[in-house]
Amino acid sequence: MHKRVHVYIAKELFRKLSLPKDYERIFVRAIVEPDNWRRRNPRRKHHYLQHSTILGYVNGARRAYINGDISACLSCLGVALHYIQDAFIPSPRTKKLRKIHARLEGKTGLYKSETLSMLRDAINEGFMVSVSSPKFIESVLLNIRWIYDEEEILKRAAKASAMVTAAVLGPKDPPSGLHEKYRMLKKEHDKRVLKASIASLISLATGSILTLLFTDLFALFLFIFFVTAPILSFGMIVFSDKEFYEVKEEADWYGIQ
Ligand SMILES: [Zn+2]
Secondary structure (H helix, E strand, O other), X not given: OOHHHHHHHHHHHHHOXXXXXXXXXXXXXXXXXXXXXXXXXXXXXXXOOOHXXXXXXXXXXXXHHHOOOHHHHHHHHHHHHHHHHHOOOOOOOOXXXXXXXXXXXXXXXXXXXXXXXXXXXXXXXXXXHOOOOXXXXXXXXXXXXXXXXXXXXXXXXXXXXXXXXXXXXXXXOOOOOHHHHHHHHHHHHHHHHHHHHHHHHHHHHHHXXXXXXXXXXXXXXXXXXXXXXXXXXXXXXXXXOHHHHHHHHHHHHOOOO
């Protein structure tokens, strides 16, 4: 995405945040920063969706916001938004795509006044539909695709940026009941981990004893079985606790320990 677009979107988003003007500089600097990293190290490409990198920056921004560190929040958010905006433009990884990329990137830099009002509308819409939750962020990221029309790229990039920004700087107070629900599920989860650990240890101990009783290949087979089975079952028991992990993500979003 053209630098001018990153900066314009950042300034429009910032206007909606009603924060002291001094912070704007930090936000604008962060939103163009990934291109400086790439210039310094050309292997650091970012024109494809780097899901976990973006999530890392978004969660970092939210954590900083919860802790009252607006500068750190805007720095992380700016970087995340840069990656999100660029991910709408096809990556220049083949000769044909390089041409398309250069054309679209060039065109997104030459916008007219109608384009600016379209960007503002997209940002307003993004703020309106945004929900402050990690699930919502996930859904925004899942909907990012390469687009081959420059107007549509700008619109989608601006709207996604607004949705993420409004979510990160959304309410700090958790929804009612979340605290209690998380505490209850955590208790259950800890019990589950304990049970799984004991079962795995018993299985390992049994395996070791049995291995001593048999010789050769059969012993080896037993050994492998009694080592892998407890590890797999431990993983299955602990990580299948889907409800806990979902609520944990939500709790993390509000800084609940
Ligand atoms: Zn870029």
